[in-house]
Amino acid sequence: MNRMQIAHISDIDVKGSRTFTLGETEVALFRLSDGSIHAVENRCPHKGGKLSEGMVCGTTVHCPLHDWKIELRSGRVQEPDEGCVNTFATEIDEHSGSIYITLPSLAAR
Amino acid sequence: MRENNQPIKKLVLAGNGMAGVRMLEHLLKLAPQAYEITIFGAEPHPNYNRILLSSVLAGGADMNDIIINQLDWYTDNAITLHTGDPVVQIDPTARRVISSKGITAEYDELILATGSSAFIPPLPGSDKDGVIGFRDIRDCETMMETARTHQKAAVIGGGLLGLEAARGLLNLGMDVTVIHINEHLMDRQLDRPAGLMLQQELEAQGMKFLLSKRTVELTGKRRVQGLRFTDGTSLEADLVVMAVGIRPNIQLAQSAGLKIGRGILVDDYMRTNVPGISAVGECAEHRGIGYGLVAPLYEQGTVLAKRLAGVETLPYEGSVTSTKLKVSGVDVFSAGEFQDTPDTRSLRIQDDIDGIYKKLVMRDGRLIGAVLFGDTSDGASLFSLIKSGESVKGREKELLTGQPAVGAAAVSPLQRLESMPDDEIVCGCNGVSKAAIGDAVQNKDCNTMKSLKACTKASASCGGCAPLVEGLLQLYAGDNAGAAVKEGICGCTSLDRDEVVSEIQRMGLKTVREVMHVLDWAEPEGCSKCRPALNYYLGMLWPGEYEDEKESRFTNERYHANIQKDGTYSVVPRIYGGVTSPADLMKIAAVAEKYNVPLVKFTGGQRLDLLGIQKEDLPKIWEELDMPSGHAYGKTLRTVKTCVGDTFCRFGTKDAMGMGIRLEKAFERMDTPAKVKLAVSGCPRNCAESGIKDVGIVALDGAWELYVGGNGGVKIRAGELLCTVKTEDEVMEWTSAFLQYYRESARWNERTAAWIERVGLDSIKEKLADTDTRQALVSRIEETLSYTTDPWKKIIEDDSLRKNFEDLSGAAALSGSSPARH
Numbered sequence: 001m002n003r004m005q006i007a008h009i010s011d012i013d014v015k016g017s018r019t020f021t022l023g024e025t026e027v028a029l030f031r032l033s034d035g036s037i038h039a040v041e042n043r044c045p046h047k048g049g050k051l052s053e054g055m056v057c058g059t060t061v062h063c064p065l066h067d068w069k070i071e072l073r074s075g076r077v078q079e080p081d082e083g084c085v086n087t088f089a090t091e092i093d094e095h096s097g098s099i100y101i102t103l104p105s106l107a108a109r
Numbered sequence: 110m111r112e113n114n115q116p117i118k119k120l121v122l123a124g125n126g127m128a129g130v131r132m133l134e135h136l137l138k139l140a141p142q143a144y145e146i147t148i149f150g151a152e153p154h155p156n157y158n159r160i161l162l163s164s165v166l167a168g169g170a171d172m173n174d175i176i177i178n179q180l181d182w183y184t185d186n187a188i189t190l191h192t193g194d195p196v197v198q199i200d201p202t203a204r205r206v207i208s209s210k211g212i213t214a215e216y217d218e219l220i221l222a223t224g225s226s227a228f229i230p231p232l233p234g235s236d237k238d239g240v241i242g243f244r245d246i247r248d249c250e251t252m253m254e255t256a257r258t259h260q261k262a263a264v265i266g267g268g269l270l271g272l273e274a275a276r277g278l279l280n281l282g283m284d285v286t287v288i289h290i291n292e293h294l295m296d297r298q299l300d301r302p303a304g305l306m307l308q309q310e311l312e313a314q315g316m317k318f319l320l321s322k323r324t325v326e327l328t329g330k331r332r333v334q335g336l337r338f339t340d341g342t343s344l345e346a347d348l349v350v351m352a353v354g355i356r357p358n359i360q361l362a363q364s365a366g367l368k369i370g371r372g373i374l375v376d377d378y379m380r381t382n383v384p385g386i387s388a389v390g391e392c393a394e395h396r397g398i399g400y401g402l403v404a405p406l407y408e409q410g411t412v413l414a415k416r417l418a419g420v421e422t423l424p425y426e427g428s429v430t431s432t433k434l435k436v437s438g439v440d441v442f443s444a445g446e447f448q449d450t451p452d453t454r455s456l457r458i459q460d461d462i463d464g465i466y467k468k469l470v471m472r473d474g475r476l477i478g479a480v481l482f483g484d485t486s487d488g489a490s491l492f493s494l495i496k497s498g499e500s501v502k503g504r505e506k507e508l509l510t511g512q513p514a515v516g517a518a519a520v521s522p523l524q525r526l527e528s529m530p531d532d533e534i535v536c537g538c539n540g541v542s543k544a545a546i547g548d549a550v551q552n553k554d555c556n557t558m559k560s561l562k563a564c565t566k567a568s569a570s571c572g573g574c575a576p577l578v579e580g581l582l583q584l585y586a587g588d589n590a591g592a593a594v595k596e597g598i599c600g601c602t603s604l605d606r607d608e609v610v611s612e613i614q615r616m617g618l619k620t621v622r623e624v625m626h627v628l629d630w631a632e633p634e635g636c637s638k639c640r641p642a643l644n645y646y647l648g649m650l651w652p653g654e655y656e657d658e659k660e661s662r663f664t665n666e667r668y669h670a671n672i673q674k675d676g677t678y679s680v681v682p683r684i685y686g687g688v689t690s691p692a693d694l695m696k697i698a699a700v701a702e703k704y705n706v707p708l709v710k711f712t713g714g715q716r717l718d719l720l721g722i723q724k725e726d727l728p729k730i731w732e733e734l735d736m737p738s739g740h741a742y743g744k745t746l747r748t749v750k751t752c753v754g755d756t757f758c759r760f761g762t763k764d765a766m767g768m769g770i771r772l773e774k775a776f777e778r779m780d781t782p783a784k785v786k787l788a789v790s791g792c793p794r795n796c797a798e799s800g801i802k803d804v805g806i807v808a809l810d811g812a813w814e815l816y817v818g819g820n821g822g823v824k825i826r827a828g829e830l831l832c833t834v835k836t837e838d839e840v841m842e843w844t845s846a847f848l849q850y851y852r853e854s855a856r857w858n859e860r861t862a863a864w865i866e867r868v869g870l871d872s873i874k875e876k877l878a879d880t881d882t883r884q885a886l887v888s889r890i891e892e893t894l895s896y897t898t899d900p901w902k903k904i905i906e907d908d909s910l911r912k913n914f915e916d917l918s919g920a921a922a923l924s925g926s927s928p929a930r931h
Contacts (some may be wrong), residue, residue, distance in 0.1 A: 007917045013909075015634075015660035020917040029917070033634060050676045053664040055637045062637035064664040064672055069636075 009097040017052040028052035045083035118217040125150025128390025129222025132410030139418035151195035166277025199365035225355040225391040234327030256281035259347035271352030298443035377424030442488035445478030474502040550585035599638035642857035665742035681741035686769035687715025714748030731901040749773040754791030761791035763808035778897035818865035849890035
């Protein structure tokens with residue numbers, strides 16, 4: 001299990017998103033109103049829109065290009081559309097406010 | 110308590126009922142900060158609609174439905190409310206009241222609105238259990254409880270109140286007999302034929318009557334068991350409801366030494382004889398009359414509220430009243446003097462087949478009274494004729510039949526509504542005129558009964574005028590009335606735009622979250638349709654106060670640039686009126702070169718677009734350009750297209766560029782329901798394409814023409830002429846007023862073209878024709894504009910905003926190299 005520090009909680013606005021790249025993959029990190037942090041691949045399965053630029057409503061984000069709606073915890077595209085995006089596990093250190101991303105095996109990537 | 114050295118005066122309201130609280134609502138509108146308010150009420154409830162108690166009994170409404178002012182209303186208005194705790198003592202010298210629980214409150218103004226109680230005649234046995242009045246929620250509860258365990262009910266009094274109580278008891282499954290002292294029912298409101306028709310109808314519903322009967326005694330032990338009458342007959346009853354009249358609650362006033370008649374004596378400004386003490390409502394007696402219907406009480410309240418607010422007011426000179434019976438499913442209307450006397454002449458129609466009766470009473474060519482049974486649709490118009498006292502000579506028969514004299518065509522209900530004079534009162538309870546309803550529908554975006562009710566209070570009290578109000582809604586709103594009801598603004602709510610906006614206004618909601626919470630949104634954080642819409646409505650309604658939520662805006666408006674299909678952005682700096690300079694062009698060229706901008710293009714709006722820019726470069730480019738944002742990305746003013754006008758053109762009649770630049774500088778950055786494009790052409794050849802702009806201005810020799818609602822997009826639409834004015838200042842004034850009216854009444858994401866198609870140009874012209882209205886619109890848009898700032902500059906200067914344009918720090922180090930491990 002690999003864990004690496006990505007950001008501080010104050011880097012991301014509530015209902016906002018920031019991005020970082022992991023190898024070839026751009027990842028969008030979202031901060032929801034309930035304080036939780038979710039990381040998904042920053043690419044809508046429809047036409048590749050940047051989800052980080054979308055509007056966050058509850059636990060979903062609306063893609064800015066064609067309004068596809070993606071559930072951020074599961075990565076599932078919501079009806080009536082279909083599909084899913086890769087998700088990444090995150091952790092927040094309550095004391096320091098640091099955000100970590102955990103990957104099964106970074107080396108494997 | 111002091112604020113600005115101005116002592117806030119203390120106002121105490123004794124009585125938490127309809128008359129007093131309605132007066133306060135009015136006062137709070139006129140002078141929101143003038144008083145520190147305390148209310149004492151005997152009942153353990155917030156203010157409720159006493160008129161609808163019969164609906165509670167009838168089962169059509171529950172307690173919550175009839176509450177007018179929820180507890181929140183008191184909190185929101187900083188009113189201290191003591192329920193279940195009436196004022197029991199007044200010290201007029203010290204200006205202090207004491208409540209039953211011993212609370213002391215000082216006052217500068219004391220308002221007595223203690224209402225009335227059921228008059229319980231002093232009959233032997235009237236103190237037994239099971240003998241009640243019909244005045245408050247407790248009485249209703251007693252009736253409902255009794256109905257569960259007992260069978261027989263008697264109602265003493267065949268007037269309005271008694272019949273409503275009887276109908277309620279019938280609904281509760283009781284066997285009901287109404288005892289009335291006179292020969293026919295509702296003799297205070299109806300003549301004999303109408304009274305008899307009413308009796309027949311109610312008998313058919315299962316109500317029993319004992320007329321011309323006088324009760325002498327209520328029999329039974331602890332609980333009532335029956336009634337005995339003067340003629341020796343008797344009746345069994347487990348419940349006796351006394352509905353023979355009301356008695357003003359005057360004990361408190363009396364003990365404080367106020368002058369009392371039947372009620373507390375007041376002058377034409379609702380003042381009692383003691384300084385600092387006023388009275389309003391059923392407890393008051395004005396020029397010898399104590400009123401028990403809601404409309405006069407509200408009229409008194411209006412006068413009192415104005416006086417307390419220090420606003421000029423006409424004196425209260427008494428009310429002509431009208432009555433409607435609602436709950437029994439029988440339509441009865443009565444107003445004015447309805448009995449024949451030697452100096453009156455009357456006209457009647459009686460139709461026993463359809464159960465319709467109509468009587469008009471005339472004196473000296475004027476209508477002085479009317480009784481309607483079965484069909485009361487003319488009630489409001491007859492009532493307004495009675496009140497106006499105008500001559501109806503020659504029209505008497507037309508009034509009776511509802512048909513114009515021989516030869517003319519029959520009148521449809523719609524035509525009748527159309528021909529109704531503007532000042533005619535439609536809702537008698539709340540004094541709402543036809544004009545006020547028209548105004549609410551046309552200018553305040555009310556296109557449902559709900560929003561109309563919230564806005565004007567029409568049909569919000571007894572509900573008797575609801576069909577009329579609905580008719581007027583159809584008349585004014587046309588097709589928009591029905592359609593808007595079914596469709597919410599998005600899947601998260603069933604409320605439409607107008608309902609949402611009026612609720613925000615009515616309840617003073619100030620954040621998106623609050624709106625969704627209070628209005629029961631299905632999704633707690635809404636969706637991509639409602640969030641930006643609410644963000645717009647809130648900003649429009651509360652300029653200066655509302656803090657814009659960038660999270661509720663689309664990508665383009667959040668990053669102040671247009672997102673392109675590949676995730677890059679475009680930058681369009683402001684070029685006022687399409688007039689640029691070598692210096693600006695050189696800045697743009699330098700930036701384009703430095704950042705390798707892939708495409709530089711002229712837009713259709715006479716400016717330059719830099720396309721293909723990476724997000725993280727945006728703030729840097731803005732900084733280096735040092736030009737204002739062109740807002741090419743938002744629901745706001747885009748461009749003002751101009752021709753060269755008389756500056757160079759041989760056909761030009763006026764300075765089109767100057768006018769365009771002035772407009773663009775005035776309205777840039779303004780949030781609008783959808784994007785807005787303007788143009789100014791220097792002559793009718795219209796090189797700036799003024800005919801297809803939201804506001805297109807065409808200069809003529811000696812005048813400016815303003816065309817509105819044009820669109821050159823998806824659906825091409827030619828602008829329509831709004832007005833022709835003489836000066837540049839007038840162009841500014843009319844454009845401001847038009848844009849603000851659009852801002853206030855269009856749906857979010859509705860272009861002016863669609864909006865005008867929906868509401869009609871005439872309604873806009875009519876609205877803007879009035880100078881005061883126009884000025885008010887202008888000052889509202891000016892206020893809104895005064896709060897705007899350049900978004901690019903704001904982002905450049907604020908790191909917390911700027912960070913969102915950058916990849917997370919350290920991310921560059923992570924990519925491709927081995928990340929730090931923990």
